[in-house]
Amino acid sequence: MSTLPAGYRTVDVPAERLAEFRGTDQLAFAGTPDPEIEKLLPFPIRQDxxxxxxxxxxxxxxxxxxxDFVMPVPGGxxxxxxxxxxxxxxxxxxxxxxxxxxRTHVERSLDRGEPxxxxxxxxxxxxGRFGYGSAADDVRLTLPRRAALRPVDGADALTVHLERVDQDRHGxxxxDLYVRAGDGRPGWMPRATPALRARTVGDPPAWRHGNEPLLLVTVRDGEEVRGLALFARKESWGESGPDYTVKVRQASALDPAATYRLWSFLxxxxxTTTVETPMLPVDDALLQLLVTPRPSRRRTADNLWVRLLDLPAALTARRYAAPSDVVLEVTDALLPANAGRWRLAVDASGTADVSRTGADADVRLDVRELGALYLGGRSATALAAAGLVHGERTSLDGLTATFGSSLAPVCPWVF
Structure with a gap:
């Protein structure tokens, strides 16, 4: 643990000081205490x-x-x-x-076996200066009403049902639809605790910012739910008439037909005149279905930042897209145990063996860039073009192919 200035000390937070914990965060972020939110929604982080x-x-x-997440990574x-x-x-x-x-966070995470x-x-x-690499992006769209979608077979056979959200019934x-819709997508964090699930469907008035109470639309094949969205409209009237905005909090669909039916409804x-999407992966199906994306306003932003704490444990936890036998020379100012030369040997099944080696390095990079590559959403070749990764072009192209993911990584909710 790093040395603090005289008079400061690191402490656990007992239950009786939770309000002080929240107040410190609110003071730093210019937040406003809201007893109603605290009453309706449980605090989401475990006390320990x-x-x-x-x-x-x-x-x-x-x-x-x-x-304490279990994060999806390519193949695991x-x-x-x-x-x-x-x-x-x-x-x-x-x-x-x-x-x-x-440093406290890193040490405690390693002690808990979180690599x-x-x-x-x-x-x-x-x-970035602590070794976190930007590993994923997300896209948010503002679309005009009746933005045209390419047709999808089977969509007309599906039905939609609209109701107000009920936290107890719908959580x-x-x-379940969120997890199933993101199956296999790196970074798609499950909201595994009741407190996190409550916040997903929670609708305290302070969160509405002038929107109506939260709505749920489900897309069904008979009685089976194949897609759903949480959304709310905001009333607005202009000189030419109604000018409502639809703000979508979550949209989940299990197949192309359900995706088409869901977004056709929204x-x-x-x-309404505009529809604001939630955070989407950069390869989301909606982006492919739009007949033209040009009328939309598109904002791309950094999403997950990833830090490898236990390099060999982290690298062997995922699967790889192509065989490889490459020596990585890694720098890590915060965690010297990660620094040095590592042989990454990937077999035909995508399983990796990671071991120390004295062989010459094929690729040289900081742990920050290794974290950026980890979920398969970044290119070693592109990072090298920026001077952040070093090696021969064949080694860089091979590393890009090996780390690649067939699905773009994203976490569609902020934690």
């Missing part, structure tokens, strides 16, 4: 995964927590420590508290 730094006065100066899954609620009070900045918390950490970065410039259904609601 909350940490804080006390200042000289005994009050919390900085806080962080983590989720890996125990992942999802770093979250990272905050330093404005009057305690520039004293090394964040660096100390990252990978992941996060969403509130400020993208921060976490399990929403999570894109043609009365009184």
């Amino acid at each position: 995964r909350l940490m804080a730094v006390e200042g000289p006065d005994g009050a919390f100066a900085a806080v962080h927590g983590s989720y 899954e890996v125990a992942c420590s999802g770093l979250t609620w990272v905050a330093v009070r404005p009057d305690h900045r520039r004293r090394g508290l964040l660096t100390s918390m990252i 990978v950490s992941a996060l969403f970065a509130a400020e993208a410039a921060i976490y 399990e259904l929403v999570e 894109l043609d609601l009365d009184l």
